[in-house]
Amino acid sequence: MSELDEYHQNLMADIRREADASGVIMVEAFFDRMTERLTGAGELEVADRAYFQNGEGGQRLRIDGYAGDPRDSEGVLGLIVCDFVDSEEVQAFEKKDVPTILNPLIRFLKKARTEEFRDSLNEANPAFQVSDLIITTWPHVTKVRLILVSNRRYNSRDDAVKLQELDDVPVTWSVWDLARFARFEVKGNEDLEIDLVQDFGGPVPALKGSQTGAALESYLMIIPGPQLAAVYDRWGEKLLEGNVRSFLQARAKTNKGIQKTIKDEPDLFFPYNNGLSATADAVTCVRNDDGLAISSISNLQIVNGAQTTGSIHAALKSAKEQLPQVFVQMKLTVVPPDRSEDIVPKISEYANTQNKVNAADFFSNHPFHIRIEQFSRNIIFTAREGERHDSKWYYERSRGQFINARPKIKGKDQASFDFEFPKTQLFSKTDLAKFEFSAAGQPHLVSRGAQKNFAEFAKDIGDAWSKSDAKYDELWYKRLISKAIVFRWIETEVPKQPWYEGGYRANIVTYAMAKVFHDANGEKQVLDLDTIWRRQSVPDALQRALLLAAAEAHDVITHPPTGIRNMSEWAKQQACWNGIKGRTLSYDEDFETCLTLAESARTTKRDEKAKKAMTDGINAQSEVVMLGADFWKQALTWGRDRKRLTPKDQQILDVCASMPRRLPSDLQSRHALEALNRMRDQGFGEE
Template structure:
């Protein structure tokens, strides 16, 4: 408990700091922290912050919502923020009360008189109007409570019930669960599914392979009703992170799957490719006929077949499909928890080779992230004016890296780490996506939420990486940090502005649109922002600050000026039409921005120079690698022959290394380097 108490005090300090830095209320900062974590874990999609509260016996409350009309799902979040620096207890009565408050808001939003009584610019209207307008499409309401308290008695499963023909599921993200998710290494929180209870009996299975103690595989025929029930309860938490992000971003259901479920349910098993899933542990029982059955599954993750799973639930909810005759084949790999992080991404990648998800296979192990991480750990930022030492930015490739490294070593070592890597210079993958797409003049995509923004970024950068990985070098990293600096400054500037404090709301949209407008304005005049200047100063130029301060309130008014047929500002900000309207704004900027900009020729020269430096660095790194692997060249050659990966040039190069000759030709060096990469991709163990 002492450890949890320490973690809570650290969390509380971080929350207070975030509120002070951002200028936002503690409640808003708390919501953002928990909503981001819940979305990454699959508890909900990206939520829009809409704090609504009414006290009294028939009072209601929500703090955020998300509506997926394609799948007929509504997410409602309720915040339970305790204003205490010590961890408090939470009981079932309090949780039930919070769930009821969200239910009452939902029911109120269905009534025309409630909608008509609301101010159209209020958070209540922003959340209630989409519910009212799309009430006939909503089949499932997922309510989640965000609490910084601790539930005394933890329930093992998510609860659900039917209300007025709609399925309500109830979920809780309390502080211990928040800590558990943040400490998870594979991007999700382990869940335990009681198959015997949900299915009324264990699920028959065939053990297909008995490997060592760290891996077993099973073939399962999954009843459609059971799959819909499990997905209805746990939602996207069942999906491996690649599949989850892809599915959340691509909201359209597969009509081919729907038609098969409705018209040929008995043939679904034959027509559908089925599921590939992993688990960290299962419990089995002998069935009456002597065969094996799965009684429970721990940490079930669907790595291929997410669209099938979601479509089955959709057909059940929306089309009232009879799933009693539907069966789905499932290949279940049980992987030891210590190997989950290593094995599951590979299973996902290989299982999805015929699927567009492979384009977004862009999570923590992609070389882009590894490269950004390496540069961030070694490259110091220029010393700020008045600072006594230089610092570094910390790119968190995998969740929890910063806290893990900060916690390591003595108190003196921790202080040294915090000085070298300040907490306000930590940024994560979704932050990088937000910065890049903002400066690429795609604020409407950024406004769609972290998950959709990240997928768009992933697809773009994956293609660029395939074409020229050397372009992601120190210059690219410095530009990325400069974008982070500008973005953060604009966020803080807007939060502290009088015009914003008089009419709070939509800050995230205003920030990305303000920057995008200015970047687009410069581009139309043949100029680009001078990111190297921002990197060198570690803050924006004064003329750039004045320009952003001037245009921000004008852009804000344009974003909030929705067309007559769109009532919701947040939804409008997600559309290309909003960016088209904002980009057409004619704003006279104060002063000259040429001092914070550069022309295209200068930018092109810098990129060309950076590529040359990167090529030299690559050559040095490859030479060092060849020296390291020389004693193992014979074993590497045998491994490559076994896997049929050996080319004439790589064979020639490895023969020289075996003979102790390090003088390889350029083509031989490249061939051996390429071979080593292919061996790693195929799962071979190689020296670092």
């Protein structure tokens, strides 16, 4: 079986399981799963489902979803159509088949721009919602992107193909097929091959900034504004390193000051602007009459300068005549893929001084993610009632970890891996952010999409972590899993409810969870999360409360105030959360059984800290003993000779050096290891 066949088989199994568990149709489960990948890849900032199909043959209209309000994404209107085939075998389609799939979406776009079409529909119809959004925002639309999402293999390599123009607005289309999704899932990113000669006007002059044989190659380039704008117009936010893209979504959009310089003083753009910092997997260099130049770049990622890039791209429309006078400098570092996780975060951290975020901007190798990953590989949860196997929740801190880990295990061990890490207990960074912010009363942020929500969540965690990481211990992780269990349960149950009419499931889920947590948590009582992770299930009384809140959330989301027509956009507003937060719900009397005294929850936390302190002490004592008395004699002599030890350090290291006659206590052992780490930082052991 080929890798693509296996990927298809696993994908279809996941979609069927999701459809069966929640009662949604398979194409909806497919849409949810694949658009999550599209937002992760930077293809879209957000994806809202809005299914509509009408007519036959050459009159057929169809849309499956859209990419939010174009005013939030620099004027880009994204529309999505699904090509889903329920088949055991991998199916294929050709370029000649694309019009059959894409034309209904194009017809929908043209119709949706007319008030006549919009007003012929019921306001609750998803097509009405999209049409009203298009009509309202069309003056702000700079580009239309049509995205064809398929579970078939596409036997061509088209991407961002220019189709036509509507009122001088360019319309492009691209295909995300089975093979493209498979490559992205395995590698964690998508290959971007930028051929400057073939596609963008010619090579860019460069000055090499590294010696032959250096650990990393570096180049300084001067890029003409039109060339950079064209590259960004083709690849969009996929050029922005995922972390930078995520954090900039939580900040101001393109800088008005930069745009003013382009319009009024384009010849001064170069001296005024700090330029870009970027990385690439590889570059191709050529020699011409002017010297060294770069003709192609593989997997270009801009780690600093996103606002500069966005502003230059915006000038394609707002200052097209001035753009040829604009030049921007770029420092480009070639980082081999096997070193990118270590090197790229540091480049970005040191380059991003203007948009500084605590704790290295929260890359996947940030200590928070590493700690959660360690917990997820070690903490075992008792089997649910009726099941035989204990299991773990698998935290995927960087994309592709899970899908790459399983094939490395052979034979019977693979079955053990499946029991230990059920696929239903796989969760990612953006999932974690959804669980936490739903419980924390931020459903309007969750509704803004995985990447924007994660940006806000990461900012909060980064700030908190920089002050103290002690909060994020095993108990915090176990309570996180309780939130995951609650979130996943509502996600499965909402589509089964008699009041559910399709659409807005993601919004209803986060709002229902936020409402119950808000109502349960007070000064004296809080939701009993510890019972949930011990049972690995949602208690019956809590289930009824969640469904009551879900029905109320559905009512609030689908009945926006006068003047607001788009329900998905309404769910992204603080006012929507205020609307449901202020409602009083009549929970069943046994809802009280789902609560615990706040003091009891704090006592559990204190007990966990005491237990951890004891375990740390025992581990420290074991490590000190394992190193042996002779080692500690050397450390004591080294530190004393160089005056690197305090009197307390010397006293404790003297105890360690006299083992086994004297044995250091737990506290003394921890202090000895801290002193040892300080000495190692100062050069001990390097001679």
